[in-house]
Amino acid sequence: MTDVLARLRALQADDLPVHGGRTLAYVYDSGLPDVDRIGREAVAAYAGSNGLDPTAFPSLLRMENELVGFALGLLDGPDTAVGTVTSGGTESVLLAVQAARDAHPDVEKPRMVLPSTAHAAFHKAAHYFGVEPVLVPVGPGFTADVAATEAAIDKAPDRTVLVVASAPSYAHGVVDPVTELAGLAAARGIRCHVDACIGGWVLPYAARLGRPVTPWTFAVPGVTSISVDLHKYGYAPKGTSLLLHRDSEVRRPQFFASAAWPGYTMLNSTMQSTKSGGPLAGAWAVVESLGDTGYELLSREVFEAVDAIVAGTTDIQGVEVLVPPQSTLVALVTDGSCDAFTVCDEMAARGWYVQPQMSYAGTPPTIHLSVSAATGAHVPEFLQALTASVAAAQEAGPVSVDPGVVAFIEALDPAALTDADFDGLLAASGLVGGSDDGGLALPDRLAEVNALLDLAAPEMREALLVAFLDRLSRPTRG
Numbered sequence: 001m002t003d004v005l006a007r008l009r010a011l012q013a014d015d016l017p018v019h020g021g022r023t024l025a026y027v028y029d030s031g032l033p034d035v036d037r038i039g040r041e042a043v044a045a046y047a048g049s050n051g052l053d054p055t056a057f058p059s060l061l062r063m064e065n066e067l068v069g070f071a072l073g074l075l076d077g078p079d080t081a082v083g084t085v086t087s088g089g090t091e092s093v094l095l096a097v098q099a100a101r102d103a104h105p106d107v108e109k110p111r112m113v114l115p116s117t118a119h120a121a122f123h124k125a126a127h128y129f130g131v132e133p134v135l136v137p138v139g140p141g142f143t144a145d146v147a148a149t150e151a152a153i154d155k156a157p158d159r160t161v162l163v164v165a166s167a168p169s170y171a172h173g174v175v176d177p178v179t180e181l182a183g184l185a186a187a188r189g190i191r192c193h194v195d196a197c198i199g200g201w202v203l204p205y206a207a208r209l210g211r212p213v214t215p216w217t218f219a220v221p222g223v224t225s226i227s228v229d230l231h232k233y234g235y236a237p238k239g240t241s242l243l244l245h246r247d248s249e250v251r252r253p254q255f256f257a258s259a260a261w262p263g264y265t266m267l268n269s270t271m272q273s274t275k276s277g278g279p280l281a282g283a284w285a286v287v288e289s290l291g292d293t294g295y296e297l298l299s300r301e302v303f304e305a306v307d308a309i310v311a312g313t314t315d316i317q318g319v320e321v322l323v324p325p326q327s328t329l330v331a332l333v334t335d336g337s338c339d340a341f342t343v344c345d346e347m348a349a350r351g352w353y354v355q356p357q358m359s360y361a362g363t364p365p366t367i368h369l370s371v372s373a374a375t376g377a378h379v380p381e382f383l384q385a386l387t388a389s390v391a392a393a394q395e396a397g398p399v400s401v402d403p404g405v406v407a408f409i410e411a412l413d414p415a416a417l418t419d420a421d422f423d424g425l426l427a428a429s430g431l432v433g434g435s436d437d438g439g440l441a442l443p444d445r446l447a448e449v450n451a452l453l454d455l456a457a458p459e460m461r462e463a464l465l466v467a468f469l470d471r472l473s474r475p476t477r478g
């Protein structure tokens, strides 16, 4: 038995560290080992409980309602407001879109209007639920363009079931003009969802600390729903987000019941039916342990770190902040002297994970940082590593991408590719091949692969990565 746990730990050795504040995407570290331990113990204690039936496991319902209550206190929820714990940001977004669609069974071709910077979860929702996504290019500050949004809504107001805003956007860390967007929506009787999955737990404290924050909560008239993740800046174990609605009427279409079979009547508030009580208990335990005061302290720490990173970056020739961050997310952009993807590789070589973001709509590739409270103690090391990484990237020069491969990719129609084409492309792009068994052989340094993907049209990039995932996801047989 102990052997299995030792093997688990050994398996984890190749993963990114979830503690230590050096992984600046995917994980959010409070830097408080006790809080972390309590969260994990709660997950373990509830791993076998089933959220399928709140009457069978009333403690889960109680914890859910308490979490929602805490969040509504933070986000100016009116007395009518309600909420649901989901498995993550994507599920919250999916349900917000599904509920908006199903609130209008009469609309044959529903559409939603969203800034081009909204999270890809909305594209997934569009794909799953047959809602047309109408993307509105953002303004120069990377926030939603109000006039263009109004024009987009008014092309088909009767078919528009949802207007979306981010607080903040993942890629750039800025908050959309929610007051204006929600106003446009409300004036036309359309729902407005604020996606605060990543920033929703930290922005209220930013405001409390006296930082300028664009209004975005339920205090803004016209905001009908908000998503906010506990497994991000709630510093809870993975697997919990909240979807909050202004009132239960707005939430109702999210619920699903089916008595059309001989078993128990299915009654679900989320996409999952059987669901582990673990993440919910873990989130509840973390929120109870930290409380309002704990989150305020962590927010103070994380914003000190953000400010120090922003200030320190101005001294590094070759890289700068793309747009002043309003939250805890920073997007860095390189000047012509070095390649952003090479900087990411160089940071990785120095023990820091920073996330490459591809070029999009005229914005060059950027480097994403999700700063956690735990990063605060290491900002000087971060800045040293960034200085050295930029210098190394300048020294290395531009990434060379085989023009033959680029031409080959450009000539292909991603919708009509065969499996054999994909194998050739994956090999040519360096994503697969080369290992002894002919399987995946990801290079340590990814700048070339990223540069190639960056040159590919978005549809081709998607197709290549889906083929890559297909090759990754193959059974291991004993």
Ligand SMILES: Cc1ncc(COP(=O)(O)O)c(C=O)c1O
Pocket (backbone or CB within 6 Å): 088, 089, 090, 091, 093, 119, 121, 166, 168, 169, 170, 195, 196, 197, 198, 229, 241
């Ligand atoms: C703004 C925003 N929305 C939605 C999501 C999706 O959340 P998840 O990865 O938990 O599904 C994210 C994730 O980073 C996000 O930043």
